[in-house]
Amino acid sequence: MRKILILSVIVLMIAALPNVADAQCKNFAKKICKLELLPYVHDGIYNATVLSEGETAELYKTFYSGQEYRITICGDENLPPIQFQVLDAERNVLYDNKKHQYAKSFDFKLESSKQLIISLQVQTSDELSDQILSGCVSVLVGFMNIENSFKQD
Amino acid sequence: MNVKLLNISKLTIFSVFVATSLMIGCNGDNANVEDQIEDSVATGNNPDEFNKAKQVIYGIPSPIETAMLMKRAGAKYNQEYLNPTSNAGNYTTTKSMALNLGVYSTDLSFASMFDQSQASIKYLATTKKLADDLGILNAIDKTIITRMETNINNRDSLMEIISETFMNSNSFLKENDRAEIAAIILAGGWLEGLYVGCKVAQNTASNKELIERIADQRLSLNTLISLMSEYNTDPNIQAVLPDMEKLKVVFDKIQTSSSKMEVVEKDGKSIISSKSEVKVTTEVFNEICKTATEIRSNIIK
Numbered sequence: 297m298r299k300i301l302i303l304s305v306i307v308l309m310i311a312a313l314p315n316v317a318d319a320q321c322k323n324f325a326k327k328i329c330k331l332e333l334l335p336y337v338h339d340g341i342y343n344a345t346v347l348s349e350g351e352t353a354e355l356y357k358t359f360y361s362g363q364e365y366r367i368t369i370c371g372d373e374n375l376p377p378i379q380f381q382v383l384d385a386e387r388n389v390l391y392d393n394k395k396h397q398y399a400k401s402f403d404f405k406l407e408s409s410k411q412l413i414i415s416l417q418v419q420t421s422d423e424l425s426d427q428i429l430s431g432c433v434s435v436l437v438g439f440m441n442i443e444n445s446f447k448q449d
Numbered sequence: 450m451n452v453k454l455l456n457i458s459k460l461t462i463f464s465v466f467v468a469t470s471l472m473i474g475c476n477g478d479n480a481n482v483e484d485q486i487e488d489s490v491a492t493g494n495n496p497d498e499f500n501k502a503k504q505v506i507y508g509i510p511s512p513i514e515t516a517m518l519m520k521r522a523g524a525k526y527n528q529e530y531l532n533p534t535s536n537a538g539n540y541t542t543t544k545s546m547a548l549n550l551g552v553y554s555t556d557l558s559f560a561s562m563f564d565q566s567q568a569s570i571k572y573l574a575t576t577k578k579l580a581d582d583l584g585i586l587n588a589i590d591k592t593i594i595t596r597m598e599t600n601i602n603n604r605d606s607l608m609e610i611i612s613e614t615f616m617n618s619n620s621f622l623k624e625n626d627r628a629e630i631a632a633i634i635l636a637g638g639w640l641e642g643l644y645v646g647c648k649v650a651q652n653t654a655s656n657k658e659l660i661e662r663i664a665d666q667r668l669s670l671n672t673l674i675s676l677m678s679e680y681n682t683d684p685n686i687q688a689v690l691p692d693m694e695k696l697k698v699v700f701d702k703i704q705t706s707s708s709k710m711e712v713v714e715k716d717g718k719s720i721i722s723s724k725s726e727v728k729v730t731t732e733v734f735n736e737i738c739k740t741a742t743e744i745r746s747n748i749i750k
Contacts (some may be wrong), residue, residue, distance in 0.1 A: 322620040326613075337608050340511040340615030342623070356675070357508030358668040360518055361661075364718075382721075384710045390721060391712060403718065408725030410710065411672065419475040431646050435506070439514060441605060 321346060321432035329434040330368040332400055336366040336438030343437075347418045348430035349376060355414040355435050361406050364440035368401045369393070369416055372431025380416040380435075387413065465525055492574035503606040509635040510669050512551070515642030516558035524649040524663040526563035531556040532641070534575040539750070543583070547630050548748045550579040552638025554615060559645060561607045569607065573597055576614075583630065585621050597708045629680035636673055636689055637748060641664075644745045647738035663737065664729045667700035692744045699736045704728040 325344040359365055369380045377398040382391040395397045450695040532552050540546045557572035578584050595627035620749040643666055674693050678687045710723040
């Protein structure tokens with residue numbers, strides 16, 4: 297009976313691992329990534345997930361004209377670089393951080409409001425290994441507070 | 450005894466199998482290592498692979514962003530447009546609590562954005578109560594009201610506190626397999642922003658930018674409907690989604706045309722440039738506001 301109890305506890309602990317990973321991912325987004333947004337105000341939406349090498353995720357979001365935005369992507373330090381692209385609704389590439397030494401942030405504003413797609417991919421490691429690296433990846437959006445914003449021409 | 454040991458051994462194997470299955474089920478993407486290596490080699494980080502996203506995230510404007518957009522468009526604060534905090538006791542179902550947590554979060558953001566200190570604290574206390582009723586109070590910093598009172602004259606700090614609170618609630622729900630509740634909260638918050646925007650625009654002479662901003666909400670509404678459709682087996686989502694689709698029918702009457710986008714650099718800043726024409730007739734604008742008001746009335750009653 298005791299063994300069954302111990303086993304049950306072990307099973308529950310293993311089953312809870314994804315939640316632990318999620319909680320760590322949240323802390324990572326909050327403590328590390330959010331700092332990259334400064335001085336932009338975080339919009340309060342938490343977008344973070346565990347990705348492995350080669351895996352992709354996409355954020356669909358409307359960005360409004362006249363508003364200054366910063367998109368920040370960050371990943372666990374053990375992960376290879378993360379490539380992110382900003383695409384229009386027809387998937388034309390507007391920005392690719394690979395052309396900017398895998399920059400973590402992109403600051404921009406729009407002349408007219410649009411839905412954009414933020415597409416990110418964890419690059420594959422150059423090192424030969426049986427182990428696939430995986431870790432938390434977070435994409436956060438911030439906007440400039442009105443008083444600090446530059447005027448639209 | 451041997452039989453018992455064998456049973457435990459079987460139980461062990463079964464337990465490990467169940468646990469492994471659970472882990473795979475939760476992540477939903479753990480192909481075996483060899484498959485992943487082959488996949489990685491085959492993809493070679495090809496840009497085309499961006500078309501096959503592992504996870505799609507729908508970004509809905511948060512209450513803070515909505516309030517910021519409306520203020521920037523020229524909105525003025527009017528307490529009468531917000532949902533009175535005295536209504537909070539009326540919300541007893543999960544659906545009504547979640548929707549109105551979104552509504553009050555937007556009202557809180559409006560109050561803070563317009564430096565309404567006392568109203569901000571009142572709305573914060575109300576959102577805290579609804580968060581408690583929804584079982585997500587643990588996600589919220591217990592000292593939040595004190596922190597807010599301490600920073601009451603510092604708008605940036607207030608926005609930071611609200612942003613953090615919203616982020617914690619949002620992530621708490623997602624981590625606890627209640628993402629559909631997070632979606633309903635966002636829907637309530639988004640609708641409140643639309644409603645307040647309509648009220649301000651209807652009572653402001655120079656309202657061109659506000660009307661444009663309201664028309665822009667057609668884009669966010671599409672994203673919101675996509676997000677909610679992810680959870681369309683949930684009864685609460687099933688109850689809210691038709692209202693959003695009803696609004697979409699009206700928003701779809703807006704005529705739009707747009708040129709190709711390109712990025713231009715100006716004064717060291719990246720500007721995504723495109724020419725866009727959006728035609729909102731008075732009839733369509735009034736219909737959007739009328740529909741939003743009807744839906745909102747049912748939510749806050």
